[in-house]
Amino acid sequence: METRKIEILVGVFVAATIVALVFLALRVASNTDITRGSSYTLSASFDNIGGLKVRSPVKIGGVTVGRVTNIYLEGDYYEPVVEMQISTTYDQIPETSTVSVLTSGLLGEQYLGIEPGFIDEGIMMLENGDRFMNSNSAMVLEELIGQFLFSQGDN
Amino acid sequence: MDVIANLGRSSLNILRGMGAALIMLLQSIIGKPQPRKSFPLFMRQMYVVGVQSMLIILISGLFIGMVLGLQGYTILVDFGAEQALGPMVALSLLRELGPVVTALLFAGRAGSALTAEIGLMRATEQLSSLEMMAVDPLRRVVSPRFWAGFISMPMLALLFTAVGILGGYFVGVQWLGVDDGAFWSVMQASVDWRDDVMNGVIKSLVFAFVVTWIALYKGYTAEPTSEGISAATTSTVVTGSLAVLGFDFVLTAIMFS
Helix, strand or coil: CHHHHHHHHHHHHHHHHHHHHHHHHHHHCECCCHHHCCEEEEEEECCCCCCCCCCCEEEECCEEEEEEEEEEEECCCCEEEEEEEEEHHHCCCECCCEEEEEECCCCCCEEEEEECCCCCCCCCECCCCCECCEEECCCCHHHHHHHHHHHHHHC | CHHHHHHHHHHHHHHHHHHHHHHHHHHHHCCCCCHHHHHHHHHHHHHHHHHHHHHHHHHHHHHHHHHHHHHHHHHHHHHCCHHHHHHHHHHHHHHHHHHHHHHHHHHHHHHHHHHHHHHHHHHCCHHHHHHHCCCCHHHHHHHHHHHHHHHHHHHHHHHHHHHHHHHHHHHHHHHCCCCHHHHHHHHHHHCEHHHHHHHHHHHHHHHHHHHHHHHHHHHHCCCCCHHHHHHHHHHHHHHHHHHHHHHHHHHHHHHHC
16 A cells, blocks of 8 residues: 555655646747748848847748848958758748848847748749848947947037 | 865866766666566656655746746836747746756756766665676666756756746737737747747756766765765756756857857
């Protein structure tokens, strides 16, 4: 009888742990990462990427469609290139689209925003390995303040 | 010269102790598995080490979560950012407080009991009697306690974290009026399964290994006197807690930097 009581209590212990793990998995953590499924890679070159990081989100109209996977410098002029993985759910991004480094809120994290371009005859959709033609670099606060001060000086 | 000799002697003693502890651990866990004989012993220790620590872990988890909710709210509400209460409570519990506080409580609740029990077995020559009967005390006494501690502490840490988040939820949402949906959705947006939950589990596995090992070694090598057992029990809690905090810094630096 003693052994049976111990077995029941250990069973309760194990069951409680499983409940806790399921709670953490389903209620606390996000398991709907968009890049968990199949995805394709796009890249874009910028003048300045600001505070963009690997694993920063890529958004279209505020909806996360992918993540930044790699950041490196390329060419003789050391141009920053950002590689991103986009979920194959969104594989109809036209090559006329613009990609920009944006900031969420005034002091928030930086992310990539894709503005889908127009679709016309002869306009291809971006495929795995393609590069965006149009890109807008990050706003660097110090440069903005500098420009503002210089423009004040002219008057 | 004496100073240098003392330094050398204490270094050698520390090294010798670590070597002896490693040998004790290897001798107790390596060997032909005998599930029929060892499983009931293991269950018994799961009860003593795990189930009996559940109450203190659940209650302290609940209160720490509630305090985090209360403190976090009073700070965040100044910035109008009380929606960030969810991720603050969840991340601090998952990454740090869950594994660390559980390990400290475990060292005090279960580790000291293990040391005292094995130390008293040595003092009353029960371990020698086992050897006389050709029963290996490392396999019979140390091994089930090691596995029970190593497995049950991460389970306790998971319970601590889950109950703590619920405590933060009760204080933040039910009492102070943070929005229910925002609490959970902002939390889900910032907590990652692998980076946060799994790293917390890895941390608590390391702590469980270290704390249980220290407790068993201190008990096994305790002086067979009442002062010896008292010193060994104290030393388990002190060394175990310091080791947990030290390893915590190293693991945090590796995982989250």
